[in-house]
Amino acid sequence: MSNIQILEPFSYDEVSRVFTDASKEKRKISVRGLDSNQLKIDADEVLSLRNIKGILEFSEADQYVKVRA
Numbered sequence: 001m002s003n004i005q006i007l008e009p010f011s012y013d014e015v016s017r018v019f020t021d022a023s024k025e026k027r028k029i030s031v032r033g034l035d036s037n038q039l040k041i042d043a044d045e046v047l048s049l050r051n052i053k054g055i056l057e058f059s060e061a062d063q064y065v066k067v068r069a
Helices: 012-025
Strands: 005-007 029-032 045-048 055-059 064-067
Touching: 012 029, 012 045
Parallel strands: 005 045, 029 045
Antiparallel strands: 055 064
16 A cells, blocks of 8 residues: 555645646545545545635536636
8 A cells, every 4th residue: 555645735826836737747645635535546646625715616627616716
C-alpha cells in the first residue's frame, strides 16, 4: 500500500497551486469535501476542500465547481 498525501488548503490560490503542480508532475488527485465518504482512492494525493469557504456546488466527474463570489 502506498502512502497518500492529504492536502488541506485554506485559500483558492493554494488549491490552484496544487492542481498546477500535480499537472506538471503528472500526479493524480482525488478531491474530497465535507460529504465525501468514499474509502477507495486511486490517487497520489487527496485534496480536502473542507477548509475552503464559499464552495456551493462540486462535481468531480464533470470537473465543475460553483463558488460564492
